[in-house]
Amino acid sequence: MVPQPIHPRSAHRQNPRQKPLPGPGAGTRDTNVNTNIALIGGKLCAVVESGNLPIELDYELESVRRTDFDGTLEAGFTGHAKYDPATGEQHALAYEPSQPVRYISVGRDGRATTKARIDLPHTPMIHDTAFTEAFIVVPDFPVTFQPQRGHTNFPYLWDESRPSRIGLLPRDGDVSRLQWFEAPRCYAFHFVNAFDDGDLTIIDLPKHPSMFRTDQNGPNEGAPILVRWTLDRNTGRLSETLIDDRGNDFPRINGRMSGRSYRYAYTAHWGDMVRFGPAMKHDLQRGTTEVHDYGRGLMTSEPVFVHKPGAKEEDEGWIISSVYDPASHRSSIVILEAQDFSGAPIATIPLPVRVPFTFHGGWVPDRDVASLV
Template identity: 40%
Template sequence: MTETIHPTTESANRYLRDNFAPVREELTATDLTVTGRLPDHLDGRYLRIGPNPLDDPGDQHHWFLGEGMVHGVRIRDGHAEWYRNRWVRSAAVADSLGEPHRGTPGERDFAANTNVLEHHGRTLALVEAGAPPYELTHDLDTVGPCDFGGTLPSIPGRPGYAAHPHRDPGTGELHALSYNWTAGNRVAYSVLGNDGRIRRSVDVEVHGSPMMHDFALTERHVVILDLPVTFDIATATEDVPRLVRPLVRGLLNRVIGRNPLPEPVIARIARGGDAVSLPYRWNPDYPARIGIMPRDGDSASVRWFEIAPCYVFHTLNAYDDGDTVVVDVIRHPTMFATVLNGPNEGPAVLTRFTLDLRTGQARETGIDQRSQEFPRHDERLTGRRHRYGWAVGFEDGAPGDTLLRHDLDTGSTESRRLGAGLEASEFCFVPNPDGTAEDDGVLMGYVHDRAEGRSQLRVLDAATLDDVATVHLPGRVPAGFHGNWAPEGADLADV
């Protein structure tokens, strides 16, 4: 018999209770119980990451700011060989655990908590807004910060790296769009080659200092989302001593959105104290627009398209269609305007933007009006025309038990309820290597069982949403962010 593990319900902050609550133990379990049959061709690890505060951050905690914890399941020959969960050992996490530092952490050190993927034989934990990635071992232990062989500068005034790169399926290279509040009105488009080094980096000017969680890639273009969630000076300077706060805010007002911040100001704010608020807010005066830049272009070559105010955390995919660019996104009406500790300001819906490069006009079309997030597609079609997409249904700003399968050709959506008391997280698509259809494969994702207090790795048929297999885990995987399938021995150019 296994013990039932129930998360805390005591905190007033929804992002510290129920399945948002952190887990306190690192577990290793082998020979996991499987219901159903795991496909024989699955040989690799399913990895997912999310915030997992090491210490009590208090009721003002923002969900995005917890230290990262990676959860992984190793699958081979129809068996689930192990489950592991591990904190990413930033300097602060290592200090709290009484362990030596891993590698050489810099000033922008943070326990990456937003995405985890495999590239060039490295397992990388990623976070946005300037902090460097962390490299992990195959077994999810921390190696240390990764600067891509010295090609990723980690200095004030540079955007750093991104949490949401997209892989070109033709080359295997990772394309990213990075932002950081120290960089003023500049974001950086970069290409990470299959030698593990950044081979191209281009600064792009935007209106001010926006939060850019995601972007999109087509075969010919980079799609830039310049939207009205921007760096908020008042929030960023809450921990600056009251006597000098007006001076610091006045200085920031003169440089934010125009120039990189002076290094002494950056250093002072970075050391300001124990702030738990994300320094980004909805800015109704900031124009909403989408930029289209040729892949080999620069800031001067960006075509900007004005759209109605909204915010986008995630794109589903994008592609070129003659003289238009088609971008499918999850559209939020606002973000961090009234709810300041997490994304919960109205339904987030699947929306298509069609951008006409001849006329300069943007057309917005609603595709599915159910609240949803974490859209995924067959990533062999990244930047190419896609037919299918999958997403998780949300209820009151939190993941529910529904998975959605969108057919973009017919405009229809199928849904699957996993069951009462279950809570889904992001599901990623893993293709059948012998399949020919776009949706011939499986979906993989963690599902929390509230009654049992434990989680499962669920494997579903991507075409029908029927059950294929369930891997039963020894503990709970809290609500988190992004996950990916990391196949063993993959040809880097074909991943």
């Protein structure tokens, strides 16, 4: 249910009946791009991790061309670049076999700068990252590239010999000052947010007990819990605090708070046996959680926050998500008032199809994609 990286040696190539896409990477970085859509340098791009190039989209979300950001992208990209509202940058950690982990910054002009190459003794699966005003969060969890051990065509597996650790890389990319912290043995697909507080760095994330250890076909090894990791940069130690243990993933926040101290997080329920259901709003200041139940049997995906024009409060906005109805095998777009989270939806837009849970969601106003119209 969570997007999985596609390795070039095992991916399905473009449908041969379709016209090949123009752009760089033909024959090497041109396989499936199926995780997310991001606005990068004023262009909508479909993106994925583990080696393939982004694909530019038009206003109707049709594929236009593969892109390496005007030749500035050294190798592959990621499915989870994080936008910094203070600088206009997209921060990305890119990984793929036989390559160092790259910290990439993409500017407002859509050009990429590789700020750091992080050489590791293995290739960890890095689905997401987070950033603070001073650091890039570098996850190194025990899911690594092991094609020789796989029983499926998915080459990333749990590695019992590897510990879990989390790194703080200065945003200037100085790898000599990369600080590692021992972390609980786990896996995390996503990060909620991160921020600095004096000598401490705070990281919030949904923590899975393990991943691709007993089930190589999917993320089915126990419900993830929402936790806060506090990294003391003076002592080099990490401590963990539980935020919510009811099963949480696909986190989103008010994007204006990215990399900074914040109060509210929104997650989709992820229970045992990969069961989805309601959405949750977490008040990290009060330590409370509010639940929105979409109805019997209905399952929400990622709850995207959209702030209202002129909003002054952090939670002054709407929650938009795709909600699946197994009875009809169709999805609807459901819109909630974020400040009346458990109340009735303000709009429900039925769709003629099912939207897979493997897809991330996002909101881009027309004014930001005017050049694509």
